[in-house]
Amino acid sequence: MPSFEKGDVVIDPISITAAVSGATAAFNTIKSMIAAGRDMESCIGDVSRWMRMASDVDQAAKQAKNPPLFKKLLSAGSVEEEALQAYAAKKKLEAQRQELKNFLNMSYGPQAWADLIQLEGRIRKQRQEAIYKQQEKRRQIIEVLAVLTATLLTGAALLFIIWVAVQA
Numbered sequence: 001m002p003s004f005e006k007g008d009v010v011i012d013p014i015s016i017t018a019a020v021s022g023a024t025a026a027f028n029t030i031k032s033m034i035a036a037g038r039d040m041e042s043c044i045g046d047v048s049r050w051m052r053m054a055s056d057v058d059q060a061a062k063q064a065k066n067p068p069l070f071k072k073l074l075s076a077g078s079v080e081e082e083a084l085q086a087y088a089a090k091k092k093l094e095a096q097r098q099e100l101k102n103f104l105n106m107s108y109g110p111q112a113w114a115d116l117i118q119l120e121g122r123i124r125k126q127r128q129e130a131i132y133k134q135q136e137k138r139r140q141i142i143e144v145l146a147v148l149t150a151t152l153l154t155g156a157a158l159l160f161i162i163w164v165a166v167q168a
Helices: 013-035 040-065 069-074 076-108 110-167
Strands: none
Touching: 013 040, 013 076, 040 076, 040 110, 076 110
16 A cells, blocks of 8 residues: 655645645755755655656656646646646756655665665655555546536527517
8 A cells, every 4th residue: 555644745736836846855855855965765755755756857848748638627727837847847957856866876785776666666656656646547537527518508698599489
C-alpha cells in the first residue's frame, strides 16, 4: 500500500508553480546539506520531497497535453499557458536533476545515483497508483456529469420551446 507523508498534496495543473517552488526549495536544502558534508541518509527526506514534486510536475505536464474537454472548450488560452508552464518546469527540474546527479556522484560515487533512481521509481509508482489514477477518475466523472447536465438542460429548453409554440 502506498505511503505518503502528512504534507502530500494532490497537484492541480494550475499549481505547477507551487510544485516547482517546492522542488526548488527541497533541491536547495539538499545542495546545502551535501555542501556541508552531510551524508545521504540525512538528506533523504528532502530528496524524497524533491522527487514527489518532480513527479507532480511530470503529471501536470501529461495533463496539460490532454486537458479536460470543458477546459479545451472554455479556456483555450489557459491550456497553452499551462503547457508552456509545464515545459518550463520540466526543463528546470531536468537541470536540478543533473546537478543533483553530479553532487551525488562526486560525493558518494555512482552507486548513490543508482540508489536514488531506484527510490524515485518507487515514489513515482506509488503516486501513480494512489493519487494520479484517483485524480483521473474524478476528472472523468466531472466530465460525464457536465455532459449529462448540458444535455438535460438543452432537452429541457427544447421541450419548453415546443410547449410555448404549441400554446401559441
